[in-house]
Amino acid sequence: MLLEKLNFSSEYIILVTGGAGFIGSNLCESLLKNGNKVICLDNFATGKRENIKPFLGNKNFTLINGDIRKLNDCETACKNADYVLHQAALGSVPRSINNPIISNEVNVSGFLNMLVAARNANVKRFVYATSSSTYGDSKSMPKVEDVIGKPLSPYAITKYVNELYADVFSKTYGIETIGLRYFNVFGRRQDPNGDYAAVIPKLTMQLMNHESPIINGDGSFSRDFTYIDNVVEMNVRALLADDKDSLNTVYNVAFGERTSLNELVELLKQYLSAYDTKIGDIQIVYGPERQGDVPHSLASIDKARKKLGYNPQYNIKSGLKAAMDWYWNNLK
Template sequence: MYNIPYHGEKDLSKCSFLVTGGAGFIGSNLVAYLLKFGAGKVRVLDNFSTGFMKNLEEFSFYSSFELIEGDIRNLDDCKRAVEGINIVFHEAALGSVPRSIEDPITTNDVNIKGFLNMLIASKDAKVQRMVYAASSSTYGDCNHLPKVEDKIGKPLSPYAITKYVNELYADVFNRLYGLEYIGLRYFNVFGPKQNPDGAYAAVIPKFISSLIAHEEPIINGDGKNSRDFTYIENVVQANIIAALSKNSFAVNQIYNVAYGEQTSLNELAILLRDQLAQVDPDIAGVHFNYGKERNGDIPHSLASIVKAKHLLDYFPYFSIKEGLQETVKSYVDELKAVKVYS
């Protein structure tokens, strides 16, 4: 992964970066890119509530890598993490719509209080820019397709509320204190290092895990719901471009980060089954199991990436089919490695 230098000719060795939630799925992929291309310092702040130490093990050999085990809900941890940092990538959050419905208090505490702490710490440390993980859940009950940044509806979950509040807070901190920000509304990100286990696992690693075990994947509803599935490298690309953009019109803005293509859950399951069947032909005979709709889910999601193309020069490289090929390969390779060493 990461053979394309999305930073162009920028010398990353002169920059110091903080990645909050760097032990998580998106964060650890971002760390991998920064270290591969010679970033001067890459610091991670994580409390390992949803991230994993195994996602950071490969980075321990880099002298430019540093780990702070701490919590964004603790302002002192945030202030310690931003010392000497130029760019903050704020990826730490408590994700999952179902989890927020079951436990709105903790979701609020992490996603709003933690975000505010990071804004305060970044302001006080005079960091150059904060790039943060926003969410497509902010569109709520807006039925307009494709989703455009300035048209949102009412939130459908506590998680969606917290992510919208993040956007409001970031804008206020820019207006009051001059803190530069760019918010990236992610659309259904998938790829290597995404956790397939647990009640709140994302659909793609869950489907892959079930199919490899010859178990019927559970599809919520009738499978006709659709999403704009976005490969992780496209997300890393957007983060790097956002962090380093010199376009004054591009900063202090919100952007959709997606591929701009709709795929139903039925189509997704078939794509995964076909790809995995090339490795294990028996998987071709696995059927799908249909369950009930999830609370807080929207029927369809599709992003307009016109704004990101125009202002950020964001042109995603990987289609869903190409991203799924890379993702399936990574899970199969990991499974083979486990069998060899077990």
């Protein structure tokens, strides 16, 4: 396992906010497998109890049913923590457009609560999830951490504000922070249901149900799709970073390859056809473009490679094969 290879000490207590969510539960699982003590803070607004059910009997796992919008809950969770992996947030550009107030309450006010609680508890390091959406209308490709544009959605604004707050807290209060700009993460436990489901699980379930997958736009928009195990690796490397020059900054978390939505659907059909040959004949349906969507996204991961030793093991094809196997065996 990655944590064993990186020799992460199990003597520390790690708080994972949003630990019952897609990314959070994968982080909890990886940390627990290597003997670490984990505190999970979640209010189950988007997280799912089934994601953490296997951990409930583990003596090293503590669940706190709480809300990051409540400072008391944040302080309770941080009280014994050495490190924080802050994943709790309301994702989705469309959700933020439909309800910018709730997105701001969770993603900005909740984030600030967590920073304050971590500072008050003398947490060693605060590693947090930010987003590729912070690049906004920047035309530069690939995306490099210090070149961003204007945000294109309320969600993007909230994530950029997170980065600004973390920078101020590191300079003002001395708390170590690392921001991880996730690029279109996918993999096991990602929810395929609901109005704001991410594109890969949503398309996967449509194909598994023999429904024509619906693509927003003409399918030419592209993304740097990032498998969950690459994200787990990056979080662990952020915990382990010991060079001061690698702290109090942000990193892209991606594979560094671009895939169009049309190419994505063809790969999904190819891999799912191994389980059901009828899926290969399903036709694509094209709909209107989504408001606030960035046309193309491709990350430079040079900074993460150089400063943190990041070496992602899963490209889009190997990641999709693993993800399709999980979806077919768990949700079919």
